Amino acid sequence: xxxxxxxxxxxxxxxxxxxxPNDLNSQGTAFGGTITALLDRIALVVAxxxxxxxxVTASIDAVHFLAAAKKGDNLIIQAKINRSWTSSxxxxxxxxxxxxxxxxxxxxLSAYFTFVALDESGKPTPVPSVLPETTDEKRRFEEAxxxxxxxxxxxxxxxxxxKSFPSK
Numbered sequence: 001x002x003x004x005x006x007x008x009x010x011x012x013x014x015x016x017x018x019x020x021p022n023d024l025n026s027q028g029t030a031f032g033g034t035i036t037a038l039l040d041r042i043a044l045v046v047a048x049x050x051x052x053x054x055x056v057t058a059s060i061d062a063v064h065f066l067a068a069a070k071k072g073d074n075l076i077i078q079a080k081i082n083r084s085w086t087s088s089x090x091x092x093x094x095x096x097x098x099x100x101x102x103x104x105x106x107x108x109l110s111a112y113f114t115f116v117a118l119d120e121s122g123k124p125t126p127v128p129s130v131l132p133e134t135t136d137e138k139r140r141f142e143e144a145x146x147x148x149x150x151x152x153x154x155x156x157x158x159x160x161x162x163k164s165f166p167s168k
Contacts, residue, residue, distance in 0.1 A: 004129040007080045007137050010049035012042050015077040018100075019069055029068035030075070035095065036063055039077065039111055043091040046079045047115035050089060051127040054118045058088060061112040061147055069097035069108055076105065080137075083144035087124035088116050090144045112147060 017038055025031040040057055047055040069075055076096045083090050095109040119125035132141040 002128045004131040005050055006131050006133055010046050010081055012045055012079040015042055017075040019071055019073045021071055024071055029070055032065060039093050042077055042079045043093060043113040046081055046091045047089050050081050051117040053125055055115040056118060058114045058116045061114060061151060063111040065109055067106055067108040072100060074098040074100050081130055082140040084127045084130050087127055088114055089127055090114050092140055
């Protein structure tokens with residue numbers, strides 16, 4: 001196993017998904033659940049490329065829907081690993097909606113998924129570190145650390161809050 005890898009070694013750049021009528025919600029725009037499931041699959045590709053292991057989704061830190069995609073739009077998805085820790089990895093995703101005829105694009109979604117690599121026994125296993133090269137990769141690396149700190153703090157606060165209720 002490589003000790004470290006760059007984000008470029010595992011990224012998915014410009015994956016295109018065409019929005020069809022069966023992808024729409026009752027408002028006639030792309031159903032968020034369909035997009036989220038698609039992102040989970042694409043982020044999994046990045047996690048498995050980076051770790052060279054079977055990976056599972058551990059959490060979805062955030063899915064920010066910024067604008068709607070419509071029937072006939074192309075979704076253009078970019079996914080890169082932001083950072084890794086012992087066995088976990090944060091994958092950042094960015095989605096643009098493209099009008100297939102005019103070529104006009106707009107950013108509609110950003111999301112962060114955390115995956116854990118598993119060994120042959122299904123137990124968490126070490127993954128290569130991320131070696132950011134560009135200014136953008138370095139920024140995303142640092143931001144991922146801040147998100148992880150917030151996730152850990154929030155989990156501890158939730159545990160303390162639950163302890164304030166009597167157990168059955």
